[in-house]
Amino acid sequence: MPNTFVIGAAKSGTTSLYDYLRQHPDVFMSPVKEPCYFAYRQNPPEMAGPGDREANRESGVVYTMNEYEALFSGARGEAIVGEASPVYLYDQDAPRLLHEQCPGASLIAILRNPIVRAHSHYLQLVQSGREPLDRFEAALDAEDERVAAGWEWSWHYRRMGLYGRQLARYLDYFDRDQLHIYRFDELTTNPAGFAKTVYRMLGVDPSFTPDTGVRRRATGVPQFDWLHRFIGTPDHFLRRWSRLVLPEAVRDRILMAVRNANLQKPPLPDAARARLVDAYRDDVRRLEALLDRSFSDWLTTDDDRIADDG
Template sequence: MSADECKSGVLPNLLLGGPGRTGTTSLFAYLSSHPLVCGSQKKETGYFLNPLFNQPLAPIETYTKLFAGFTGQKYVLEATPAYLLGGRKVADAIKKVLGDFRVVFILRDPVERYISGYWHIRSKVLQDESLTCDDYLTRSLGVTIESLQGFDDLHYAILVEGKYADYLEQWYEVAGEDSIYIMFYDDLVRDQPETLRELLAWLHLPPEGIAERMPHSNKALQVRSSTMQQLARAIVKNGEPFLLRHPNLKRALSEIYYAVNSKGKRETCPPRIRSYLEDYYREPNRRLGVLLREKNTPQLPGWLVEY
C-alpha cells in the first residue's frame, strides 16, 4: 500500500534494519507494495540513529508525519540500513518509543558488502572518482562505534559495520528472538521467490496481490558524469514520495539512468585488499556463525559454513 494511501500519528511496527548494500531498498519497495503494508513516505528515515551519535531523538511529530494516511494496514514499515550498527543504543530507543516491533536484517558476506559499499560511497554518495580502495580502507580503519558523531561518519563505517555479531547480540537482548528475522543476501540471489515467500510467512502476510520478485534498486556503479549523478540524486530526493507510489515508473527511470550514466565494466579493488578483508572478518564471521547456530538459524550461507 503506497505511503499516501496509508492516518497521522501512527508509528511503525516493522523495520528493515540493514545493513546497507544488502537489498534493503528493493525489499522496502517490495513490502510496501503489499496491500497490508503501509510504507513510510521516504524509505530511509534515520529517526532512531541519533542515540548512536549520543544525541536525543527529534520530536516524534517529525517521524509520525512520514506515515500519514495510514488506514489500518497490518504493518507500518520503515527501513534504515544503519539501525543494525546502532546495536543496543538504537534498539533501546526503538523499544522505548515503539513498544513491540519486528525487525528484518539481511546479512551478506562482509567482504563483498564492503567492496560494494566502497563503490556506492565513491560514485553515489561522495561522488569522488579519485577515491581509491586503499584510501577508503585507510579512512575506514580509523572509524569505531565510539568515534561516530553524525550521519556523514557512516560513509566510512562499512568496515566496522561488517562485524555483524557484535550488534546482533545486542539486538537479540533488547528485542528478543521472536521479533528478529534473519535473511541472507545469498538466498535472495539463489532463489528470490522462495526466500520472499518465507519472509511473508513469518510476517503472516498472504502472498496474493504481490509480485514474486523485488524491484532491483540502488545499484553500485561507476558513473560517466558526476553532474548527471547529482541531478539524479536531487530528483530522487525531492520526488521520493511520488516515486514510491509509482514503482514501475521508478524502475523504468532507473534503468534509463543506468544505461546512460554507467561506465559499464567497473574497476576492481586490488587482490591484497580482498585478502586483508578476509583476514579482518575471519573472527567476526566465526562469532556470527556461533550466534546464529545458537538461534537455530537454518541453512547458513557458504561464507559462514566453515565457521
C-alpha cells in the same frame, strides 16, 4: 508506531525489500525509506564527511518524535506498519531505543558477505562523488581517522560488517524469535519468492506478487558522467517532457535501466579481500554461534556475482 522494522544491513537489499513490502495491500511502509530516528534521536552523527549533511537532508532523516509519528499518519488499519533504516543494525543505541518504544516489534535483517558489502558501499560513495580516495584499500586505511573525525556511518566500511557484534546487541533486548535473519543471496536468487517468504513470516497474504523488476540501488562507477548527471537531475527539460508522455512506472523502469547500464563495477582487489577476511573471521564465527548457521563461505568465496542493491 510501527510494528515492523527492516534494520539492515546497508547495501544488502533493504531498498528492494522496502519496495516489496510497501506494494503489499496489507502493509504500510513510511514514505521516507530511511528515517533513522532510533539511531539519531539521542546521538546524531556529526556529519563531518564530504556531503554528509546534504545526503541526510535529502534522504528525509527525522530527529523528533512528532516528525517520526507523522510518517505513519497515512496508515489506514494495515496489519503491518513499518520502516526500513539499515543504520539500525549498526547503531549502538538503536536496540535499546527500539525496545523502549516498540518492545513487541518484528525485526528483519538481510546479511550480505561483509567483504563485498564494504566494497559496494565504497563504490556507492565514489559514484555519488563523495569518496575522495580512488583506492578501496586507501579508504580502509582512512576509516579510523574518519570515524574519529565524525564522518557519518556510511564511511564506516569495515565496521558496518561486524554482524555478530551488532546482532548480539539486539539479543540483549529482543527475543530471538523477533529477529528474522535472511541472507542476501536469498533475495537476489529469487526476489518474488523471497518477498513471499517475508509476507508469510509477517502474517500477510503470501499469494500477493510484487513487481521485482527494478534495481534501484545498483552501485558502480559511471562510464559517462553526463548521463549519470542527467538521470540524477529531475528538472532537466527531457525529464520534464517524459513526465508528460510516459506513465510513472514506465518512466521509472527506463531511467533505472539506463542508469544501471551506465555503471561499471571495478573488481574487489585481492589484497583488500584478504585483509577483510582476516578482519571478519572472528566476527563470522560469533555470528554462526548466535544464529546456529554457517557463514563460512563468506571467508572463502566471492558472492559479488549476484545483483548489487542497497
